[in-house]
Amino acid sequence: xxxxxxxxxxxxxxxxxxxxxxxxxxxxxxxxxxxxxxxxxxxxxxxxxxxxxxxxxxxxxxxxxxxxxxxxxxxxxxxxxxxxxxxxxxxxxxxxxxxxxxxxxxxxxxxx
Amino acid sequence: xxxxxxxxxxxxxxxxxxxxxxxxxxxxxxxxxxxxxxxxxxxxxxxxxxxxxxxxxxxxxxxxxxxxxxxxxxxxxxxxxxxxxxxxxxxxxxxxxxxxxxxxxxxxxxxxxxx
Numbered sequence: 001x002x003x004x005x006x007x008x009x010x011x012x013x014x015x016x017x018x019x020x021x022x023x024x025x026x027x028x029x030x031x032x033x034x035x036x037x038x039x040x041x042x043x044x045x046x047x048x049x050x051x052x053x054x055x056x057x058x059x060x061x062x063x064x065x066x067x068x069x070x071x072x073x074x075x076x077x078x079x080x081x082x083x084x085x086x087x088x089x090x091x092x093x094x095x096x097x098x099x100x101x102x103x104x105x106x107x108x109x110x111x112x
Numbered sequence: 113x114x115x116x117x118x119x120x121x122x123x124x125x126x127x128x129x130x131x132x133x134x135x136x137x138x139x140x141x142x143x144x145x146x147x148x149x150x151x152x153x154x155x156x157x158x159x160x161x162x163x164x165x166x167x168x169x170x171x172x173x174x175x176x177x178x179x180x181x182x183x184x185x186x187x188x189x190x191x192x193x194x195x196x197x198x199x200x201x202x203x204x205x206x207x208x209x210x211x212x213x214x215x216x217x218x219x220x221x222x223x224x225x226x227x
Binding site for chain 2: 004006040041042043045048056088090092098100101102103104105106108
C-alpha cells in the first residue's frame with residue numbers, strides 16, 4: 001500500500017481566515033514533504049520533515065506553518081494568505097529521506 | 113546546479129502509436145531518476161525509477177525508461193499509447209543533500225492522445 005491521503009480536497013478561504021491542510025500516511029515512512037504546485041508548473045518543495053523534525057524550509061513565508069504531530073501525520077497551517085497562494089498543495093512521503101517519494105492527491109486551495 | 117530539461121512541452125499522438133518523452137538532466141554524479149504522471153487536478157503517480165543497475169527499467173502501465181549516462185538522458189517510452197495515458201508527465205532528479213532526496217522536476221510534458 002503506497003497511499004498518502006490529504007484532506008480537504010478543496011478549500012476556499014479569505015485572506016483573513018485561518019485554515020489547516022492535513023496529510024496522513026500509514027506506510028511507516030519517516031520523511032514527509034509539502035509541495036506547492038501552480039497551474040501548468042511542476043511542484044515546488046516547501047518543507048521536509050524527517051523523523052518528525054523540520055529538516056528543510058525552502059524559504060517559505062511565515063503565513064505557512066507546518067506541523068508534524070507524529071510520524072503518520074503532517075499538517076500545514078495557513079494564515080493571512082494572499083490570492084497568489086492559490087495552488088494545488090501536495091503532500092508526499094518516503095521511507096527515509098533518500099527513497100522514492102509517494103504523493104497524495106493534493107488539496108486545491110483558492111484564496112479570495 | 114542540478115537541472116532537468118523536458119524539451120517537449122506538448123506532444124500529441126494517436127491511440128495505438130508509440131511514444132517517447134525526452135528527459136535530460138544535469139547532475140555531477142549518478143542521480144536518482146524518476147518519472148511521474150499527473151492527471152488533471154490529481155496528485156503525482158510514480159511510473160518508474162532508476163537508482164542503479166540495469167539501465168532499462170520497467171514501470172507501471174506498460175511504460176519503460178532507459179538511463180543513458182553518456183547522454184545524461186532518461187527517456188520514457190511506451191510501445192502503444194492508450195487514450196487513458198493523456199496526462200502531464202514529469203521527469204525528476206533526486207539530488208541527495210541534508211539526508212534526503214530533493215526532487216528537482218522538469219517543466220513537464222503534456223500528452224494528448226487522439227482516438
